[in-house]
Amino acid sequence: MSTHATTGQPSYLVDTGARKGLVAWLLSTDHKRIGLLYLGSMVFFFFVAVALGFVMRLVQLTSFEHLITAQTYNALFTLHGVIMVFLFVVPGLPAVFGNFFLPILIGAKDVAFPRLNLASWYFYMAGAAIVVIALFTGGGAPDTGWTFYVPFSLRTGTNVGLAVFGAFILGFSSMLTGINFITTIHRMRAPGMGWFRMPLFCWAVYSTAWIQILATPILAITLVLVILERAFGIGIFDPAKGGDPLLYEHLFWIYSHPAVYIMILPAMGAITEIIPTFAKRTIFGYKAIAFSSVAIAGVGSLVWAHHMFTSGLSQFAVMTFSLLTMIVAVPSAIKVFNWVSTLYKGSIDFQPPLLFALTFIFLFCIGGLTGVMLGALAVNVHVHDTYFVVGHFHYVMFGGTGFAFFAALLYWFPKMFGKMYSKKAIYASWFPLFIGFNMLYFTMLVLGVMGMPRRYFHHLPQFNTGHEIATVGSWFLVLGLLMFFGTLVHALFKGEKAEDNPWGGVTLEWTIPSPPPQENFEEIPTITTGPYHFPQESQG
Amino acid sequence: MSEPAITASAHADAHGIEHPGYGTFVKVWLALVVLTGLLVLMSHFGQSYAVWGLLILTPIKASLVFYFFMHLRYEGPLLKTIVLVSLGTLLIFFALLFSDVAFR
Numbered sequence: 001m002s003t004h005a006t007t008g009q010p011s012y013l014v015d016t017g018a019r020k021g022l023v024a025w026l027l028s029t030d031h032k033r034i035g036l037l038y039l040g041s042m043v044f045f046f047f048v049a050v051a052l053g054f055v056m057r058l059v060q061l062t063s064f065e066h067l068i069t070a071q072t073y074n075a076l077f078t079l080h081g082v083i084m085v086f087l088f089v090v091p092g093l094p095a096v097f098g099n100f101f102l103p104i105l106i107g108a109k110d111v112a113f114p115r116l117n118l119a120s121w122y123f124y125m126a127g128a129a130i131v132v133i134a135l136f137t138g139g140g141a142p143d144t145g146w147t148f149y150v151p152f153s154l155r156t157g158t159n160v161g162l163a164v165f166g167a168f169i170l171g172f173s174s175m176l177t178g179i180n181f182i183t184t185i186h187r188m189r190a191p192g193m194g195w196f197r198m199p200l201f202c203w204a205v206y207s208t209a210w211i212q213i214l215a216t217p218i219l220a221i222t223l224v225l226v227i228l229e230r231a232f233g234i235g236i237f238d239p240a241k242g243g244d245p246l247l248y249e250h251l252f253w254i255y256s257h258p259a260v261y262i263m264i265l266p267a268m269g270a271i272t273e274i275i276p277t278f279a280k281r282t283i284f285g286y287k288a289i290a291f292s293s294v295a296i297a298g299v300g301s302l303v304w305a306h307h308m309f310t311s312g313l314s315q316f317a318v319m320t321f322s323l324l325t326m327i328v329a330v331p332s333a334i335k336v337f338n339w340v341s342t343l344y345k346g347s348i349d350f351q352p353p354l355l356f357a358l359t360f361i362f363l364f365c366i367g368g369l370t371g372v373m374l375g376a377l378a379v380n381v382h383v384h385d386t387y388f389v390v391g392h393f394h395y396v397m398f399g400g401t402g403f404a405f406f407a408a409l410l411y412w413f414p415k416m417f418g419k420m421y422s423k424k425a426i427y428a429s430w431f432p433l434f435i436g437f438n439m440l441y442f443t444m445l446v447l448g449v450m451g452m453p454r455r456y457f458h459h460l461p462q463f464n465t466g467h468e469i470a471t472v473g474s475w476f477l478v479l480g481l482l483m484f485f486g487t488l489v490h491a492l493f494k495g496e497k498a499e500d501n502p503w504g505g506v507t508l509e510w511t512i513p514s515p516p517p518q519e520n521f522e523e524i525p526t527i528t529t530g531p532y533h534f535p536q537e538s539q540g
Numbered sequence: 541m542s543e544p545a546i547t548a549s550a551h552a553d554a555h556g557i558e559h560p561g562y563g564t565f566v567k568v569w570l571a572l573v574v575l576t577g578l579l580v581l582m583s584h585f586g587q588s589y590a591v592w593g594l595l596i597l598t599p600i601k602a603s604l605v606f607y608f609f610m611h612l613r614y615e616g617p618l619l620k621t622i623v624l625v626s627l628g629t630l631l632i633f634f635a636l637l638f639s640d641v642a643f644r
Contacts, residue, residue, distance in 0.1 A: 214629055246640070250640070254633060305636070312644075313640045313644070314640050314641075314642070314643035314644040316639055316643040317636075317639040317643065317644075320636070320639045321636075321639075
């Protein structure tokens, strides 16, 4: 793809400046270090939220009140959602892999605004800290669910105001990262790297960044209105004062549905990098995948009210949004078809990242198809606010984004740390992960169709078997997670040295040493071909 | 090197772009005042007039501010397109919101 000379610079993991150790990391403006700061914090929050989910499953298995109170249960699902959504899945792939690899993939030495990049991480940590403080101050942990729906969120005595303020601060982190990435892609591509020579992960991050910039301010102002309404009773959303609670739902979902695409688009981008590398052939339908990312970002911003079909919308709006929702399935399906077509007649090298990428496609298809079912009005009114929605959401967010995060981590881990993990241990971790995941969430889909409402502390006896299966599934899932991350942590300290290009990839990150040098490239490379130009493929 | 001369009617910035004089800014300001007055007037006729007045006149006011005071007029096509995309997005959001509010 490019000309490049091996660099003589030290690795980015080595402190060469005046600052050493933790201080050097906390004040670093190197995009790679900032990516790792995000990675460390996110994995921590991820496990906190996993623990909360685990307790919720135990509650559904046992005789409820012996473990926790109903009020605590409400706080648990709120926190689980807030932490997973705002602290793990939304920043997830862009903040970690976007930060680390976007500049390298376009042949740049850093992002456009390195200091702003570090500031984004501090905003993220500040927002997270405020959310944590909200748990133990005021009226205690919020009990509204992660959606903070009014009018309950205006009236509850729990500490909703501070938690919402934390989410508001997190929004700044997201917007600043988006601005940084857009500027970087526009201004810092290496010579010869036209738009259609960019790796498709960059297209995905680019589309995501636009959603971050356009949609996040709407959530920010909505959350400010909730705070003002709680503090001063201004009456925007409170029906008792002439306000409109549906307006809150509109404003919340105008952000939060596109946020689903903030979560999934970079995941799709990472999968699009992985598949050609392990099929040893160029991506099928480059432009179709690039434009489908933009289309998902665009159309995905216009479907928000399908979360509100039973809230009392006008029938006209319900029909409009149901139709628009169906349209989003088209660009998503384009991606899936192109991934599968890339694999077709490829020289498949079945390595752990590909296993997780294929698992992503399988689980995302279930998540996507149940999403189409939910988009259909006739089905939606029956399964709205049931476990079916919870199951669907987890198939998309965990089966989709989560497994893509794992796949991306496995794919880029040797490059990021210069160490190789035990492939056998990763394969071993896949089994409990996959089995546990489907036991847990497919059972939720079934429970939802049977009529089990979401967010209920108690359940009726006819749901016992389903809850038992789901809870046992959660044990397998947690076991798989511990094995997966345990393997990676072990590799960090005791892993074998990784080669510079262990997978035979052809994008720019594989042309530099593992771990990458401080300024990525000795000289900015000159790009002469498309991103997925496999020599062995050209030779036939 | 001498300072560029600024006249009452127009001046050129460092990039040689002609900027309007104070007269244009005063006219735009007067237009904003008139539009604000119109908004206040419409609000006296009832809530629906106030809402429609806000929805129609406020974007016009914002556009004037963008175009003259924030110098969008002198920017290249890329920046103008970005602003138009943002405004277009907002309009689509409004239209979709009204598919609910207007037919409820």
